[in-house]
Amino acid sequence: MTRPISPAPAIRDERPDEQAAIHDLTQRAFAPMPFAAGDEQDLIHALRNAGVLSLSLVATSEEKLVGHVAFSPATTEDGRPGWYALGPVSVEPGLQKSGIGSALINAGIQRLGAAGAYGFILTGNPAYYTRFGFRPRPDLCPPQDPAEYFMVLALGDEAPSSRFAFHSLFHAG
Numbered sequence: 001m002t003r004p005i006s007p008a009p010a011i012r013d014e015r016p017d018e019q020a021a022i023h024d025l026t027q028r029a030f031a032p033m034p035f036a037a038g039d040e041q042d043l044i045h046a047l048r049n050a051g052v053l054s055l056s057l058v059a060t061s062e063e064k065l066v067g068h069v070a071f072s073p074a075t076t077e078d079g080r081p082g083w084y085a086l087g088p089v090s091v092e093p094g095l096q097k098s099g100i101g102s103a104l105i106n107a108g109i110q111r112l113g114a115a116g117a118y119g120f121i122l123t124g125n126p127a128y129y130t131r132f133g134f135r136p137r138p139d140l141c142p143p144q145d146p147a148e149y150f151m152v153l154a155l156g157d158e159a160p161s162s163r164f165a166f167h168s169l170f171h172a173g
Contacts, residue, residue, distance in 0.1 A: 009059035011107045021065045029090035040088040046169045047072050059100050067091045069104035074121045078162035082118035085166050119154040121164050140164050
């Protein structure tokens with residue numbers, strides 16, 4: 001069992017000089033995952049280069065990069081703005097299950113929520129993401145994604161009713 005690192009990692013915006021480290025961290029974090037496509041690090045790079053990486057946060061401990069989370073715009077069939085895709089989330093393999101991923105996710109949701117976001121979508125493990133308030137919504141899943149893992153977190157009282165889409169770069173590879 002992995003223990004939390006002490007002191008708690010600092011969470012902040014990525015810096016331009018950290019792009020290679022984020023790429024390498026993401027590659028290491030997803031390498032042992034059976035569900036990973038193997039191109040998660042390339043997706044972050046493509047979103048950044050296209051100017052659609054809405055928020056990119058890193059976690060650092062003792063000046064070392066130990067985690068990263070990306071947020072990008074999501075669209076709805078009814079054209080409602082203010083939705084974001086969460087992911088990928090990467091944590092140094094030896095530090096996974098120590099709270100770093102949760103801290104990054106919560107910080108991103110809080111920051112974008114304060115900026116007026118309506119909510120977030122992702123494709124991920126329901127057993128993990130329900131702790132953040134995400135709910136399975138297979139009825140709103142983009143056709144090319146696995147409906148059983150599609151989840152939505154609406155920040156307001158109005159529940160979404162339109163099918164979502166991730167940025168086209170999610171399916172470019």
